[in-house]
Amino acid sequence: MNTKAPRSRPASGSVTTVEVARAAGVSVATVSRFLSGANPVSEAKREAIEAAIAQLDFKPNLLARSLKRGRSMTVGVLTQDVNSPFFTETVLGAESALEGTGYEPLIASVHWNPKQEADRIRRLIARKVDGVLVLVGSLPDAQLLRLAEDVPIVATGRHLRSPRAWGLRLDNEQGGYLATRHLLDLGHRQIAHIQGQADSVDARDRVAGYRRALEEFGLPYDKRLVMQGNFSETGGLLAMNRLLDGGHSFTAVFAANDQTAYGARLALYRRGVRVPEDVSLIGFDDLPASVFTTPPLTTVRQPMFDIGRLAARVLVQLIEGQRPEVELPGLSLVVRETTGRLR
Amino acid sequence: MNTKAPRSRPASGSVTTVEVARAAGVSVATVSRFLSGANPVSEAKREAIEAAIAQLDFKPNLLARSLKRGRSMTVGVLTQDVNSPFFTETVLGAESALEGTGYEPLIASVHWNPKQEADRIRRLIARKVDGVLVLVGSLPDAQLLRLAEDVPIVATGRHLRSPRAWGLRLDNEQGGYLATRHLLDLGHRQIAHIQGQADSVDARDRVAGYRRALEEFGLPYDKRLVMQGNFSETGGLLAMNRLLDGGHSFTAVFAANDQTAYGARLALYRRGVRVPEDVSLIGFDDLPASVFTTPPLTTVRQPMFDIGRLAARVLVQLIEGQRPEVELPGLSLVVRETTGRLR
DNA sequence: CTGTTAGCGCCTTCAA
DNA sequence: TTGAAGGCGCTAACAG
Numbered sequence: 001m002n003t004k005a006p007r008s009r010p011a012s013g014s015v016t017t018v019e020v021a022r023a024a025g026v027s028v029a030t031v032s033r034f035l036s037g038a039n040p041v042s043e044a045k046r047e048a049i050e051a052a053i054a055q056l057d058f059k060p061n062l063l064a065r066s067l068k069r070g071r072s073m074t075v076g077v078l079t080q081d082v083n084s085p086f087f088t089e090t091v092l093g094a095e096s097a098l099e100g101t102g103y104e105p106l107i108a109s110v111h112w113n114p115k116q117e118a119d120r121i122r123r124l125i126a127r128k129v130d131g132v133l134v135l136v137g138s139l140p141d142a143q144l145l146r147l148a149e150d151v152p153i154v155a156t157g158r159h160l161r162s163p164r165a166w167g168l169r170l171d172n173e174q175g176g177y178l179a180t181r182h183l184l185d186l187g188h189r190q191i192a193h194i195q196g197q198a199d200s201v202d203a204r205d206r207v208a209g210y211r212r213a214l215e216e217f218g219l220p221y222d223k224r225l226v227m228q229g230n231f232s233e234t235g236g237l238l239a240m241n242r243l244l245d246g247g248h249s250f251t252a253v254f255a256a257n258d259q260t261a262y263g264a265r266l267a268l269y270r271r272g273v274r275v276p277e278d279v280s281l282i283g284f285d286d287l288p289a290s291v292f293t294t295p296p297l298t299t300v301r302q303p304m305f306d307i308g309r310l311a312a313r314v315l316v317q318l319i320e321g322q323r324p325e326v327e328l329p330g331l332s333l334v335v336r337e338t339t340g341r342l343r
Numbered sequence: 344m345n346t347k348a349p350r351s352r353p354a355s356g357s358v359t360t361v362e363v364a365r366a367a368g369v370s371v372a373t374v375s376r377f378l379s380g381a382n383p384v385s386e387a388k389r390e391a392i393e394a395a396i397a398q399l400d401f402k403p404n405l406l407a408r409s410l411k412r413g414r415s416m417t418v419g420v421l422t423q424d425v426n427s428p429f430f431t432e433t434v435l436g437a438e439s440a441l442e443g444t445g446y447e448p449l450i451a452s453v454h455w456n457p458k459q460e461a462d463r464i465r466r467l468i469a470r471k472v473d474g475v476l477v478l479v480g481s482l483p484d485a486q487l488l489r490l491a492e493d494v495p496i497v498a499t500g501r502h503l504r505s506p507r508a509w510g511l512r513l514d515n516e517q518g519g520y521l522a523t524r525h526l527l528d529l530g531h532r533q534i535a536h537i538q539g540q541a542d543s544v545d546a547r548d549r550v551a552g553y554r555r556a557l558e559e560f561g562l563p564y565d566k567r568l569v570m571q572g573n574f575s576e577t578g579g580l581l582a583m584n585r586l587l588d589g590g591h592s593f594t595a596v597f598a599a600n601d602q603t604a605y606g607a608r609l610a611l612y613r614r615g616v617r618v619p620e621d622v623s624l625i626g627f628d629d630l631p632a633s634v635f636t637t638p639p640l641t642t643v644r645q646p647m648f649d650i651g652r653l654a655a656r657v658l659v660q661l662i663e664g665q666r667p668e669v670e671l672p673g674l675s676l677v678v679r680e681t682t683g684r685l686r
Numbered sequence: 687c688t689g690t691t692a693g694c695g696c697c698t699t700c701a702a
Numbered sequence: 703t704t705g706a707a708g709g710c711g712c713t714a715a716c717a718g
């Protein structure tokens with residue numbers, strides 16, 4: 001009822017270039033030239049067209065334009081979990097890098113479901129996105145490479161280097177080393193570890209770094225101090241309980257990520273174990289929330305925003321046929337208040 | 344280089360229905376019928392087409408289909424901040440409701456920037472999304488209504504009721520009342536409040552609920568116990584510091600949202616004030632993280648996932664020309680461990 | 687059941 | 703500088 005069409009817009013659908021052309025007394029070609037801005041249009045016609053556009057409230061149909069041009073000026077951003085700061089920071093970075101490039105991000109989220117992921121990427125491609133940014137993703141490299149035949153793909157969290165597909169992966173082993181080394185430097189010698197998802201390369205790399213640091217100090221790898229987690233708070237809580245019940249003493253814990261650390265921290269709180277007085281705790285990721293936990297969490301910072309920026313930049317370069325040049329940012333230790341010197 | 348086109352795909356671009364038709368020895372119309380599945384196709388031709396599609400690795404161009412059909416089977420989801428669980432929970436809900444409807448969500452995020460928001464919505468419309476879901480948003484109702492002339496819009500966090508635009512708004516006043524009432528029931532009489540963003544209706548409504556509960560107990564509204572926050576952790580931390588420095592005693596604090604409560608909790612921790620032994624603390628939202636704070640946060644639950652589901656359902660109904668029927672979920676108190684009886 | 691034929695709205699030669 | 707004309711890839715009548 002209150003769909004009062006502004007001015008003389010035809011009730012049917014939306015205004016087209018044909019109507020603008022008619023109203024302005026020019027040909028559609030001229031309208032199109034005006035819109036693209038590339039080719040010259042005489043002053044008089046320009047004004048007439050501008051007036052017609054304003055009067056008819058014309059908005060170009062981007063679908064038609066994309067179909068014709070063969071490119072949509074969009075890129076698909078595939079995230080695993082819109083709900084995890086880890087991913088959303090990356091999305092933010094990607095958005096900021098895309099700003100001003102003319103490419104518009106279209107975000108889609110799947111939930112660690114490889115089938116769904118492949119499906120979504122295919123649909124994005126079918127919608128003619130000019131590129132796809134995959135945040136981590138659960139697809140095997142081979143499949144990603146195959147999808148990249150249709151459209152350039154940049155993926156975070158993996159190594160990949162082909163003309164149409166790039167991977168951006170941080171050195172997780174080094175991160176695990178950094179975390180463990182920090183605890184060692186504080187004097188800790190009984191350092192437990194709560195691992196991430198069993199099948200995750202990140203999880204394995206972080207353990208490897210943990211082991212390297214231990215070895216460096218001539219300490220044995222004691223598997224009774226290594227518990228399986230799954231990168232979630234609940235996993236951290238459960239693992240910490242097992243650690244506490246295991247009867248093998250430890251003075252510090254390296255959690256595979258911040259969320260795991262949050263859960264572990266709660267388990268400790270419930271048992272009345274003080275952090276960092278009784279046990280030191282370090283995470284991995286540096287989620288925004290880690291600044292505000294009590295006490296604020298010491299952790300290894302992953303520059304996800306920067307990764308997102310970088311990934312988007314590389315993607316645009318791939319799309320435009322340039323060879324990307326990439327300098328990967330590093331991981332760094334962020335010392336806050338959950339770790340302390342062993343008394 | 345390694346773009347080894349699978350099978351005999353023409354190097355130029357992607358495979359079209361015409362090529363499939365030729366390869367299968369049928370007309371394009373038949374291919375189209377096969378694709379839509381609506382009209383019947385003979386067994387023999389079906390098989391031929393299937394073979395051709397597989398052999399050529401044909402994928403329909405959704406852009407062309409949308410252009411022709413006049414609808415894209417997509418809906419735009421506009422979120423303010425991909426980084427806030429408050430929004431992402433809603434996105435998750437919307438996604439789950441869209442599953443199986445045939446509509447695909449295209450997520451776009453703006454950052455509390457009304458101009459950018461209007462712009463993004465317009466671009467979404469130009470891409471011919473069939474509907475738009477605005478999560479909260481910072482646009483005035485009037486402008487949203489104007490945009491709704493082009494496409495059905497559902498918005499959360501506001502009241503709206505027109506044939507093309509619906510708003511879904513929870514009763515924040517009631518939530519504020521619930522929170523405060525809980526503290527009162529525990530025996531607290533000196534209850535501070537850290538407000539949300541000054542210009543936010545939500546913030547005002549929550550304060551109103553706070554006042555109503557106070558009045559109900561014959562307690563005066565003491566503005567010295569009400570501090571300005573901004574819905575962020577930092578805001579909460581700062582406000583709590585001011586409260587602590589103000590010299591007006593209080594035994595409980597109602598924070599305008601969970602993030603504010605996190606900040607406030609840290610401020611308390613820094614001063615050595617115990618929660619809940621010395622001061623009770625209650626939040627608003629029930630973010631996923633609130634389960635794992637130390638101690639776990641008592642709060643008022645906003646069923647954001649449900650809201651997202653509902654909003655998406657309403658949007659689909661609007662798109663399909665049905666009159667939506669809506670039963671808004673309510674807010675509820677979630678008692679955890681940051682509130683305690685006044686000793 | 688199937689093929690022919692117009693377009694959807696826009697852009698881009700090609701001539702003028 | 704401008705207009706006419708032919709598609710981009712797909713679908714939806716309309717005749718068979």
